[in-house]
Amino acid sequence: MNTRAPQQRRLKTRAKLIEVAQEIVAVQGYSGLRVEDVVDQAGVAKGTLFSHFKDKDGLLAVLIGAEVMTQLDQMEAQGQPNNINEVIDRLSPLLSFIATDRVIFELLLRYSGSTGAEIDEVVTAGLVRQVTLFAGWLAQLQHTGEVRNDSPAELLSEGIQAFLYHVLALWFCIEHTNDDSPATSLQPFLHSWLAPKT
Amino acid sequence: MNTRAPQQRRLKTRAKLIEVAQEIVAVQGYSGLRVEDVVDQAGVAKGTLFSHFKDKDGLLAVLIGAEVMTQLDQMEAQGQPNNINEVIDRLSPLLSFIATDRVIFELLLRYSGSTGAEIDEVVTAGLVRQVTLFAGWLAQLQHTGEVRNDSPAELLSEGIQAFLYHVLALWFCIEHTNDDSPATSLQPFLHSWLAPKT
DNA sequence: GAGATAAATTGACCGCGGTCAATTTTAAAA
DNA sequence: TTTTAAAATTGACCGCGGTCAATTTATCTC
Structure with a gap:
């Protein structure tokens, strides 16, 4: 029933998502950012992104x-x-x-x-x-x-x-x-x- | 090659779309307005709405x-x-x-x-x-x-x-x-x- | 090491706005 | 009346953000 501290895995995933997003923005601009591109290049599923960020x-x-x-x-x-x-x-x-x-x-x-x-x-x-x-x-x-x-x-x-x-x-x-x-x-x-x- | 004046049909359709949209807004509010609802209740296809309004x-x-x-x-x-x-x-x-x-x-x-x-x-x-x-x-x-x-x-x-x-x-x-x-x-x-x- | 339980991740699925080649309707020209 | 071209409409299809029950992975307890 206790809540546990976040695992390193989670922190790494979050960092990766942000890193990839920044790379995409650097090329495509903010308007060009697509959630699908981020998760693809980060190698995670779509749902993962939305478990890290509200939207x-x-x-x-x-x-x-x-x-x-x-x-x-x-x-x-x-x-x-x-x-x-x-x-x-x-x-x-x-x-x-x-x-x-x-x-x-x-x-x-x-x-x-x-x-x-x-x-x-x-x-x-x-x-x-x-x-x-x-x-x-x-x-x-x-x-x-x-x-x-x-x-x-x-x-x-x-x-x-x-x-x-x-x-x-x-x-x-x-x-x-x-x-x-x-x-x-x-x-x-x-x-x-x-x-x-x- | 000439361009012709808009037909009454078009004017009627436009009016109907606006009328229906207003009815929906009156009930659901502006945030509740769905394009699909408008066209359904107006009895036209989706594409029609977008030929009357840019978006x-x-x-x-x-x-x-x-x-x-x-x-x-x-x-x-x-x-x-x-x-x-x-x-x-x-x-x-x-x-x-x-x-x-x-x-x-x-x-x-x-x-x-x-x-x-x-x-x-x-x-x-x-x-x-x-x-x-x-x-x-x-x-x-x-x-x-x-x-x-x-x-x-x-x-x-x-x-x-x-x-x-x-x-x-x-x-x-x-x-x-x-x-x-x-x-x-x-x-x-x-x-x-x-x-x-x- | 063997459960037990919370954390983390997955991906099929949905809602909704918008597109466009194809089709039907209208009205002017022949 | 028939022909013809523009106007109007259609609806299958797409892009993209977001959801959630199910599954995998990590960590704790005995």
Whole structure:
């Protein structure tokens, strides 16, 4: 009747599934990922994948969560931004990554409200970390007067998220010339949001 | 080699499909809509549906578009709001409608960036109308000083959309007690966005 | 080592959206 | 009326995500 610890076999299988999935994504992109391909190349049955991950999104969440974490590392490495334009600069790579593939966007959107609970999901932890990081930046910029003081940094940070997803949603609706980036469209919103001129 | 006008037969079929779909939605909700059920009850083959609508979303867009239009009618009927809280009041029913079903949210999000082009889609027209309506309200409120003047009404209107979808995205991630509404969470964002106290 | 029991894996099967070559229906042209 | 070509419809078929009863494998107990 007792529950036992997971066996090494299970851990290996999980690792293999993720590894194979990453290889496929590297070639086909996230939209090109097929569950059947993953299990075939991993040498396991379909059911196995779904015993390791709730659904296909569960697997994707691991892959994308890892990528988001990397992006956040690079963001943090750049240090505290000194003004709003530098905030946008920090954001830009993450935006471009998400803009790569609608699948990423939809997954992040689905997980975007998982506040705190079930942080076992990497992607959730990533999103929480992101909001916290932004809030820290903003609090600092509030002190230097670059950012408005009348609203708490947490609210402003959440607002950035809102604009971020808004811009991305538009991004996926239109055709793109290669020389424009989603970060550009973000600019007017963030300036108005963080530094109103009233 | 000529192209001919559509026949009455086609119009009837299309109408029947929409009618049946609406009946099913009334009972099962949007998430409960199955293409197979629609074609069965409409007495046509599956392929027929896809010759009338690009995909299932195409059909949904018609149904949801119609509903959005109704909501906008009621919004307009209430007349110009006098302050931000009244703006939120006007928004509230639409929010609640979208909050009803994730399918609605995702569809509107997908079409949210269809600016102008292909207005043949009802839902696109609805979304354009919405932004225009908001912009009109805001321009008026800018004159009375209820809303900030440093940003164009169009930008502010788009920003409302962003917050609206943000709040809804969070809404679908958490459990709800029946006594809270998505409009409540919208409040702090809209006040900060439209009337900064700096 | 021989059961006993939980963990891990399997793969046939299902639901559902979407496709397309073939067929039927309509209406304009001869 | 017959011919002809476009319009409309058909339904067998496919792709792909997800399920679950059955089977195999590992680990614990005596």
